Amino acid sequence: xxxxxxxxxxxxxxxxxxxxxxxxxxxxxxxxxxxxxxxxxxxxxxxxxxxxxxxxxxxxxxxxxxxxxxxxxxxxxxxxxxxxxxxxxxxxxxxxxxxxxxxxxxxxxxxxxxxxxxxxxxxxxxxxxxxxxxxxxxxxxxxxxxxxxxxxxxxxxxxxxxxxxxxxxxxxx
Numbered sequence: 001x002x003x004x005x006x007x008x009x010x011x012x013x014x015x016x017x018x019x020x021x022x023x024x025x026x027x028x029x030x031x032x033x034x035x036x037x038x039x040x041x042x043x044x045x046x047x048x049x050x051x052x053x054x055x056x057x058x059x060x061x062x063x064x065x066x067x068x069x070x071x072x073x074x075x076x077x078x079x080x081x082x083x084x085x086x087x088x089x090x091x092x093x094x095x096x097x098x099x100x101x102x103x104x105x106x107x108x109x110x111x112x113x114x115x116x117x118x119x120x121x122x123x124x125x126x127x128x129x130x131x132x133x134x135x136x137x138x139x140x141x142x143x144x145x146x147x148x149x150x151x152x153x154x155x156x157x158x159x160x161x162x163x164x165x166x167x168x169x170x171x172x173x
Contacts, residue, residue, distance in 0.1 A: 001032030002172040008033050008101075009062065009071040011088065011111070012055055013040055017076030018047030019157050020105050024072060027164040033171065038062045038071075040085055048076045059087040065094035069171060070150075075106025075126060083114035093117060096150065101170045105145075105154030105163050109133060112151070122146070124153045 008028055012021060028035050039045060039055025046052055057063075071092060073079060082088045092115040096102050102112060109125040110132065112118055119137030130140050145154040145162035152170045154163030 002168060003028060004032035006033040006069045006171050007063065007067060008035050008171065009038050009068045009091070010035050011038050011071065011073050011078070011082050012045055012053050013078035013081040014045045015077035015081075016045065016047045016053065016074050017078075017106055017157060018049045018051040019160060020074035020076065020108070020154075021047060021053060022051065023160050024074070024105075024164055024167060027168065028072075028171070031168055031172075033069075036063060036068075040081065040088075045078075059085055059091070062087070062091060065091060065098055065100065068095065068100065070101025070103065071095055072167065073102075073104040073108035073111045075104075075108045075156075077107070079104075079107045079110040083111045089115045099150050101150055101152060101167075103152035103154075103163075103167050103170065105160070106156050109153070113138075121151060122148045122153075123151075124155045126156055 037056045044054045096117045106126045113136040123133045123138040144159035145166045
């Protein structure tokens with residue numbers, strides 16, 4: 001259990017990609033991490049494929065960056081909703097500034113783009129956000145998953161195993 005004692009925030013919102021939420025959450029918990037699911041509200045949300053998720057806390061009630069070891073941002077259409085919330089963006093900015101893990105997969109990269117932390121960074125995600133990454137000053141990399149500094153990147157659902165390996169390794173360090 002390499003992540004015993006770690007507390008990890010995990011964002012969720014309507015139309016999240018179900019597998020990009022559930023698989024990494026289960027993998028982090030399997031390694032002993034305490035995962036706190038953070039929503040825009042505490043109302044249940046439904047993923048793109050119909051699975052239901054209930055946030056533990058709303059963004060207003062979320063632990064401070066000081067209480068977290070990092071954050072994970074899954075894809076689907078949820079990131080488009082999350083990036084419109086100033087509390088979400090501020091938490092991501094603060095965690096990043098503290099050198100803590102900020103991890104995204106698929107369309108999750110929209111949140112760090114909107115948080116203004118992309119310039120000069122290598123990034124991947126769905127090809128649907130490639131132009132957004134480049135226009136935000138990021139450097140597009142077509143790879144299943146990788147880490148650069150405190151950021152972990154995953155491309156798409158099919159790359160979840162690679163993403164989970166990078167995610168666990170980043171939090172274990």
